[in-house]
Amino acid sequence: MKNAVFLFVFFVLISGILMGCDNNGVEEEQSDGLAITTSFSVLGDIIDQIIGDRGHVDYIVPIGEEPHEYEPVPSDFRNVSDADVFYVNGLDLEEWLENIVENVTDTEIVTLADGVTPIPLEGDDEADPHAWLSPKNVIIYVENLVNDLKERDPEGEAVYTENAEAYLTELEELDDWITEQVSQIPEEHRVIVLSENAFKYFGEDYGFHTEGIWEINSHEEGTPRQFARLTELVIERNVPGLFVETTVDTRYMETISNESGVPIVGEVYTDAVGESGSGADTYIDMMRHNVEVFTEGLM
Structure with missing residues (x-):
């Protein structure tokens, strides 16, 4: 866990993040559908392909920055606390961030890389987290995501199934194309x-x-x-x-x-x-x- 944990928790508590208010203390209008937050942009795009019009997706780590060392700001915790679910990669990538989130909100954390066979870091017991850089593994991510979305939003099952089938076809075609290239x-x-x-x-x-x-x-x-x-x-x-x-x-x-x-x-x-x-x-x-x-x- 980073040294800044307690500082961020303090910011969370004093910023009204858990109160559902904007900077003027006015309660914000809630959007229709599932509110989803994820850790970084790659997962954000994958989730967006499946969620369709059943919700909206935000991610914490800005494009151009890398998730291993990103230091969140108070608004990031606001996004997580307002979300219905916080999707993470897992494989130790966001472990320190998950620890902070668990201390400031009851938003459920769901790991998308469950089921991936981990490759260890050389000279370390930790797993290499970059499983998404193989489309074969992203197929597992999508299956985990769809299973969770169906339980979370049963009325959207048909949408999630249809979108997942289309996206899985794209991933399989990508896999074949990579092999050929x-x-x-x-x-x-x-x-x-x-x-x-x-x-x-x-x-x-x-x-x-x-x-x-x-x-x-x-x-x-x-x-x-x-x-x-x-x-x-x-x-x-x-x-x-x-x-x-x-x-x-x-x-x-x-x-x-x-x-x-x-x-x-x-x-x-x-x-x-x-x-x-x-x-x-x-x-x-x-x-x-x-x-x-x-x-x-x-x-």
Whole structure:
């Protein structure tokens, strides 16, 4: 749990977050349908594909920031306390945030990654949380989501079932497309190198070796030893290109590029979808973008 826990709890209590009032002390009009809050934008888009017109979805971590170290503000707790349900990824991603939420609201927390086979972080007992970076796992997320929504809102069962069937078809088509695209990359070039080793689930499902300066952004260090290890690996494996993430400072990978002589060949999305108009502002579009970048950069 972060050091700021007690400060945020204090803000929650004095801001009237649990009273359902706006900044002027006036009770706000409640929207029709389910009020859903989730932790970050990737989950927000997945949920939005299923909820349809049965409710609305808010997410806490802004696009462009990463959820491992985000420090919430009082309005975030207001969003959670006003919600009918708070959907989280799980796999230890939002554990500290969940602990805070449980202290300030009785909103139910539901984990969408339940049933995913976890991949451990190297040298750690924790699971790598980035299961959503493989569409095969997002199929599990959707199944968990639909089961919960049907129990929470039985009248919307037909809508959730229809939307889920359509979205699952898209995910299966995405899975097939990824398999076809990566088959073009020579096997010896199937190495994904970033600041954060976020593509382990993707790599396991589609035949890539993955590496990062660090395992997860909350463990971010960028030590000389880490830089030396990764630089040596990049040179030994004759890696054709390196990648940067939209939510991580690019200077870390620029250092690896300068020391190894291997160019940075593209930017990928890991912990957030793209801004509106980016061409990667949905989960499926973000994954298509990533695979295109990998395919072009590793040929």
